[in-house]
Amino acid sequence: MKHRLTVAQATVRFLANQFTERDGVRQRAVAGFLGIFGHGNVAGIGQALLQAQRSGTPEMPYRLARNEQAMVHTAAGYARMRNRLSTMACTTSIGPGATNMLTGAALATVNRIPVLLFPSDVFATRVAVPVLQELEDPRSGDVSVNDAFRPLSRFFDRVWRPEQLPQALLGAMRVLTDPAETGAVTVCLPQDVQAEAYEYPDELFAERTWHVTRPAPDPLAVERAAAVIRGARRPLIVAGGGVIYSEASVQLDRFARETGIPVADTQAGKGALSWDHPNAVGGLGATGSPVANRLAAHADVVLGIGTRYSDFTTASRTAFRHPQVRFVNLNVVSFDAAKLGALSLVADARAGLTALRPALHGRRFTGDFHDDVAAWNARVDRAYRERKGDHLPTQAEVIGVVNEACGARDVVVQAAGSLPGDLQRLWRARDPKQYHVEYGYSCMGFEIAGALGIKLADPSREVYALVGDGSYLMMAQEMVTALAEGVKLIVVLVQNHGFASIGSLSEQVGSQRFGTSYRYKSAQTGDYDGALLPVDLALNAESLGASVIRCRTAADLAEGLKRAREADRLTVLHIETDPLAAGPGSESWWDVPVAQIATLHSTRHALTGYLERKRDQRHHLRPGG
Numbered sequence: 029m030k031h032r033l034t035v036a037q038a039t040v041r042f043l044a045n046q047f048t049e050r051d052g053v054r055q056r057a058v059a060g061f062l063g064i065f066g067h068g069n070v071a072g073i074g075q076a077l078l079q080a081q082r083s084g085t086p087e088m089p090y091r092l093a094r095n096e097q098a099m100v101h102t103a104a105g106y107a108r109m110r111n112r113l114s115t116m117a118c119t120t121s122i123g124p125g126a127t128n129m130l131t132g133a134a135l136a137t138v139n140r141i142p143v144l145l146f147p148s149d150v151f152a153t154r155v156a157v158p159v160l161q162e163l164e165d166p167r168s169g170d171v172s173v174n175d176a177f178r179p180l181s182r183f184f185d186r187v188w189r190p191e192q193l194p195q196a197l198l199g200a201m202r203v204l205t206d207p208a209e210t211g212a213v214t215v216c217l218p219q220d221v222q223a224e225a226y227e228y229p230d231e232l233f234a235e236r237t238w239h240v241t242r243p244a245p246d247p248l249a250v251e252r253a254a255a256v257i258r259g260a261r262r263p264l265i266v267a268g269g270g271v272i273y274s275e276a277s278v279q280l281d282r283f284a285r286e287t288g289i290p291v292a293d294t295q296a297g298k299g300a301l302s303w304d305h306p307n308a309v310g311g312l313g314a315t316g317s318p319v320a321n322r323l324a325a326h327a328d329v330v331l332g333i334g335t336r337y338s339d340f341t342t343a344s345r346t347a348f349r350h351p352q353v354r355f356v357n358l359n360v361v362s363f364d365a366a367k368l369g370a371l372s373l374v375a376d377a378r379a380g381l382t383a384l385r386p387a388l389h390g391r392r393f394t395g396d397f398h399d400d401v402a403a404w405n406a407r408v409d410r411a412y413r414e415r416k417g418d419h420l421p422t423q424a425e426v427i428g429v430v431n432e433a434c435g436a437r438d439v440v441v442q443a444a445g446s447l448p449g450d451l452q453r454l455w456r457a458r459d460p461k462q463y464h465v466e467y468g469y470s471c472m473g474f475e476i477a478g479a480l481g482i483k484l485a486d487p488s489r490e491v492y493a494l495v496g497d498g499s500y501l502m503m504a505q506e507m508v509t510a511l512a513e514g515v516k517l518i519v520v521l522v523q524n525h526g527f528a529s530i531g532s533l534s535e536q537v538g539s540q541r542f543g544t545s546y547r548y549k550s551a552q553t554g555d556y557d558g559a560l561l562p563v564d565l566a567l568n569a570e571s572l573g574a575s576v577i578r579c580r581t582a583a584d585l586a587e588g589l590k591r592a593r594e595a596d597r598l599t600v601l602h603i604e605t606d607p608l609a610a611g612p613g614s615e616s617w618w619d620v621p622v623a624q625i626a627t628l629h630s631t632r633h634a635l636t637g638y639l640e641r642k643r644d645q646r647h648h649l650r651p652g653g
């Protein structure tokens with residue numbers, strides 16, 4: 029049997045029949061479409077989605093986003109919450125609609141999150157070129173702006189002819205559902221081809237299950253890894269996002285308790301163990317806890333599980349200082365497993381831990397970190413309540429209030445600014461799915477759009493987006509999408525009139541906070557150090573349809589959060605904080621180069637300090653095995 033369908037209709041029908049399965053749990057691989065229509069997709073995917081909607085089965089819900097970059101963030105939030113086993117498809121028009129998705133594609137690929145992108149493309153037939161929004165390349169007829177997706181995608185295809193569609197879709201699904209390869213998956217659909225009809229074979233639309241396996245480690249690799257760990261004196265575990273995606277918390281808990289090895293986590297791995305687990309020592313690296321960083325400095329064997337070892341995690345390769353430090357990396361991606369000269373253990377995190385546990389039976393390390401952890405926890409308690417006199421609340425207080433208002437299953441979402449660092453140090457995660465700080469791409473504007481995806485993925489949880497004023501001004505519009513979809517979010521809008529993060533970094537590198545505050549420009553200095561702007565973000569949020577609670581103090585915020593939790597609609601809590609009030613530090617470093625020659629004293633001074641820290645930087649080339 030054959031079905032005569034347009035390319036777009038076939039795409040929608042195919043996707044409605046794709047499932048993933050892991051550990052016996054089956055779910056839709058692509059739960060729906062997000063989109064914005066234009067001339068590139070209105071008659072193609074747009075028509076197909078309408079037809080699917082009207083026919084009732086198979087179900088393919090459509091949600092209208094307000095910005096194409098944001099809708100990829102929403103899909104990424106969704107996939108992250110579903111442990112990468114289910115995602116959403118994104119359809120855009122051609123030209124600017126398509127290229128608006130580039131940042132989202134990069135975010136997904138960097139974070140290894142599956143998103144399925146269908147940017148529309150220029151006419152395959154090219155009769156009336158250039159079509160509106162077409163990029164013309166005098167040397168090449170088959171280039172379009174969509175080629176910019178190639179380096180950002182783990183799979184890229186362009187369907188020039190209807191016959192190519194089955195291969196493109198199957199290739200896309202394979203990469204989308206492979207934990208080692210996944211990221212942005214892009215299938216460009218020329219606007220004429222989308223509407224073209226073809227006789228597709230029946231089998232293309234059969235229900236198809238993509239089994240997401242748990243690759244087991246090679247037994248010899250387990251032996252080698254166990255031998256290195258057994259020989260350690262001061263081992264440390266680094267738990268990354270892979271632990272959470274693999275749902276390996278139970279196995280990590282057991283492994284850590286039995287061996288006694290302390291567990292530090294990364295931004296993506298926070299929550300893998302609850303903050304008060306006896307082996308938990310907090311975040312590692314540039315914005316981590318001093319406890320984890322001290323342990324890292326002395327560790328002779330580091331067992332990295334599901335981590336990409338970003339520069340924040342390794343403190344730009346200054347975190348691990350033991351002269352003979354060796355790394356053992358358990359990762360489903362061999363590229364990541366091999367990092368830092370490690371002995372690599374290529375496997376699913378859960379399968380790898382399950383195999384390592386018996387191999388380490390009887391080996392127990394006695395750590396001396398518990399007092400340090402207790403002292404650090406007391407320090408965090410103080411930071412949660414640090415308000416001094418009439419000063420504006422500190423960001424640490426805001427984090428404390430939100431953390432204490434949260435139930436164990438509630439979710440916090442963040443991505444950029446000074447909040448990620450403060451959250452990594454101060455947030456107490458009690459559930460593996462509670463903490464969503466997108467810190468692979470650290471993309472300003474991810475917060476609200478990502479939170480929307482997270483809430484769609486698990487409506488049973490309360491979702492809090494913590495947003496800086498900078499991030500908010502870049503991408504607040506998805507609150508309107510949330511309203512239209514009847515999705516409740518709690519947005520905590522932290523107003524500090526500019527970039528607390530980059531302001532402080534600027535000072536550190538000798539650039540005197542130049543160009544980092546949202547104030548009037550002053551004629552004398554040429555910088556934005558004039559009066560505050562008459563900008564009212566609370567009013568702005570209200571104008572977008574949100575319920576808004578203005579909070580002046582941490583106590584107001586606590587009260588407001590109670591009301592927000594009771595509310596059944598999108599609520600924004602607006603609070604102004606002191607951008608200069610620093611919380612407790614990490615005793616760590618991040619490599620941001622300082623100008624090697626300067627007329628400014630501030631820069632020359634910063635350079636001296638920079639060169640000192642730079643001396644501690646290591647390549648970590650020592651063979652791990």
Ligand SMILES: Cc1ncc(C[n+]2csc(CCOP(=O)(O)OP(=O)(O)O)c2C)c(N)n1
Nearest residue numbers: 444445446472496497498499526527528529
């Ligand atoms: C899209 C994007 N542009 C630029 C940056 C660089 N950057 C990182 S943090 C930041 C400022 C963030 O401001 P805000 O959201 O107000 O947070 P704050 O620093 O005040 O905590 C900038 C510009 C980024 N991460 N993402």
Ligand SMILES: [Mg+2]
Nearest residue numbers: 496497498526
């Ligand atoms: Mg700010």
